[in-house]
Amino acid sequence: MFFSLVAKKSPPKAAAGKLSLSHVSKRFGNSDIAAVEDISLDCQPGEFVVVVGPSGCGKSTLLNIAAGMTQPDSGGAFLDDQPIIAPGPDRAMVFQDHGLFPWLTSAQNVEFGMKMAGVSPSERSDRVARALQMVHLSASAEKLVHELSGGMRQRIAIARALVMDPAVLLMDEPFASLDAQTRTQMHHRLQDLWCQTHKTILFVTHSVGEAVRLADRIIVLHSHPGRIRKEICVDLPHPRKFDSPDISELAKLVRKEIEDEVNRVNAVAAEDSWRSQENADLDAFADDLGGGI
Amino acid sequence: MLLLTIWEGAYRHYHWRTFIYPAPSHVLDSMLGMLGIQSGFGEPLHPGWPAPLERDTDQPPLASRIFHSELLGANLVSAIRLIVGFSISIVVGAFLGTAMWRWTSLDEFLRPLFLGLQTLPSVCWVPVATLMFGLNETGILFVLIMGSTFGIAISMRDGLRSIPPLYRRAGLMLGAGGWRLYRYVLFPAGLPALASSLRQGFSFAWRSLMGAELILIADHQGLGFLLKLGQDNADISQVVAVMIVMVIIGMLADRLAFAPLERRVHNRFGLGTTA
Numbered sequence: 313m314f315f316s317l318v319a320k321k322s323p324p325k326a327a328a329g330k331l332s333l334s335h336v337s338k339r340f341g342n343s344d345i346a347a348v349e350d351i352s353l354d355c356q357p358g359e360f361v362v363v364v365g366p367s368g369c370g371k372s373t374l375l376n377i378a379a380g381m382t383q384p385d386s387g388g389a390f391l392d393d394q395p396i397i398a399p400g401p402d403r404a405m406v407f408q409d410h411g412l413f414p415w416l417t418s419a420q421n422v423e424f425g426m427k428m429a430g431v432s433p434s435e436r437s438d439r440v441a442r443a444l445q446m447v448h449l450s451a452s453a454e455k456l457v458h459e460l461s462g463g464m465r466q467r468i469a470i471a472r473a474l475v476m477d478p479a480v481l482l483m484d485e486p487f488a489s490l491d492a493q494t495r496t497q498m499h500h501r502l503q504d505l506w507c508q509t510h511k512t513i514l515f516v517t518h519s520v521g522e523a524v525r526l527a528d529r530i531i532v533l534h535s536h537p538g539r540i541r542k543e544i545c546v547d548l549p550h551p552r553k554f555d556s557p558d559i560s561e562l563a564k565l566v567r568k569e570i571e572d573e574v575n576r577v578n579a580v581a582a583e584d585s586w587r588s589q590e591n592a593d594l595d596a597f598a599d600d601l602g603g604g605i
Numbered sequence: 606m607l608l609l610t611i612w613e614g615a616y617r618h619y620h621w622r623t624f625i626y627p628a629p630s631h632v633l634d635s636m637l638g639m640l641g642i643q644s645g646f647g648e649p650l651h652p653g654w655p656a657p658l659e660r661d662t663d664q665p666p667l668a669s670r671i672f673h674s675e676l677l678g679a680n681l682v683s684a685i686r687l688i689v690g691f692s693i694s695i696v697v698g699a700f701l702g703t704a705m706w707r708w709t710s711l712d713e714f715l716r717p718l719f720l721g722l723q724t725l726p727s728v729c730w731v732p733v734a735t736l737m738f739g740l741n742e743t744g745i746l747f748v749l750i751m752g753s754t755f756g757i758a759i760s761m762r763d764g765l766r767s768i769p770p771l772y773r774r775a776g777l778m779l780g781a782g783g784w785r786l787y788r789y790v791l792f793p794a795g796l797p798a799l800a801s802s803l804r805q806g807f808s809f810a811w812r813s814l815m816g817a818e819l820i821l822i823a824d825h826q827g828l829g830f831l832l833k834l835g836q837d838n839a840d841i842s843q844v845v846a847v848m849i850v851m852v853i854i855g856m857l858a859d860r861l862a863f864a865p866l867e868r869r870v871h872n873r874f875g876l877g878t879t880a
Binding site for chain 1: 769771772774775777778779780781782785789790793794796873874875
């Protein structure tokens with residue numbers, strides 16, 4: 313509800329938050345395998361999309377393309393049909409290692425983007441106060457980054473992104489370095505925040521549990537080259553109970569999909585032997601995909 | 606303290622030659638003498654010790670003597686040279702370091718050169734300075750600047766390189782592009798590097814200055830000149846006294862200015878404390 317207030321103050325935006333990646337490919341250096349190959353992905357306004365996949369499958373590259381930090385070799389990224397050419401606060405990003413500035417206090421970190429945008433100091437302190445309240449860290453406003461716990465740092469990073477009232481929120485394994493309890497807490501908080509703000513979120517993770525808890529739609533990536541292996545729509549209503557049987561059922565399904573993918577990658581790496589005996593499904597799969605590798 | 610007492614005792618017992626091995630008391634006399642205070646700590650014990658046996662009675666008041674003393678004047682001259690020269694070094698060094706960090710080709714060209722020049726003892730610049738600028742202030746400043754700039758540039762560059770690339774990405778994401786990225790992200794992120802390079806640069810600058818003053822005699826007489834004077838007058842007490850003053854000043858500057866500065870920046874960043 314706070315962000316609807318903010319939206320009234322700032323000039324009306326055409327941006328509704330539709331993020332589209334259209335046939336993007338990216339290859340790094342002179343590697344002959346594409347990190348990302350011909351991926352098309354549309355995130356509808358207000359949709360929570362989670363990209364999962366084993367490490368090295370190009371998830372982060374995908375996110376960086378959406379952020380405008382990386383330019384694709386071919387294809388394009390669009391926000392509400394405007395091409396994405398550079399990083400900007402309309403596609404605020406939450407990094408795995410928070411990326412907060414250690415020389416600033418929590419409040420100053422949250423304020424930073426607005427300061428760059430030339431927002432007046434009085435409005436800045438208003439919005440900072442409300443953003444800190446949203447992540448329940450008002451009491452830590454004057455703390456320095458190194459005085460905060462890991463979970464608190466990520467919450468400040470989320471506040472720093474949300475305070476810019478972005479069209480899209482990009483999250484790059486934001487909870488990967490937290491312990492299990494904190495992570496679950498963060499999932500609850502993020503779910504609450506999302507229910508309040510209904511931002512479009514593109515979330516990258518290697519954790520299946522995280523994906524099924526949060527996502528409207530799960531994209532399973534396939535590595536070497538990075539392509540979409542499977543899309544799974546999650547029809548469970550928000551807010552979810554994380555321990556419900558539906559969720560664990562779904563997690564099993566997705567986990568199976570990822571295991572198959574990991575097995576496939578391992579099989580390709582080990583080149584043969586156990587693959588034919590261990591996993592008949594995989595063999596069939598490898599027939600049409602592994603042949604070119 | 607104990608060591609000094611033994612030294613003094615041994616000296617008085619064995620009667621070493623004053624012009625080769627000074628006693629601590631001689632050094633003290635010499636130091637006070639340079640400050641315009643007459644004292645006789647080194648003289649044999651007599652009634653009225655430590656006042657000297659023979660005393661100039663016709664002298665201006667003490668405050669005025671101290672104010673016009675050799676040591677204070679020399680310190681002032683050296684301090685002014687240091688401030689001017691070191692400021693130039695910081696600006697030039699920080700600029701070069703930043704440029705090296707920014708442009709890799711420049712870095713590849715300059716870094717080996719600077720590392721090489723850094724191994725050159727700074728007094729080796731004295732002949733160049735003498736021939737190019739003559740025996741004057743410019744020559745001394747030249748030696749000081751040559752002695753400290755390269756070190757500052759190198760450590761500035763190394764420090765900037767250690768800034769996590771994530772800060773840059775976070776800054777860009779938050780709309781800090783162009784000069785704002787430098788002003789609001791990269792410059793503050795580089796502060797710990799700058800603080801450390803200042804601390805290191807100061808010790809280079811101080812050593813270079815003392816070396817230059819010792820050899821290159823200009824119009825004004827710095828601390829290095831007093832050392833040279835001690836040598837010329839075969840006054841070992843003065844030599845040792847001046848050396849002690851040099852060490853004290855170098856240490857004080859580090860303890861009172863540069864180490865606290867570095868510590869403050871590091872604490873702010875949550876980096877481990879360094880002495």
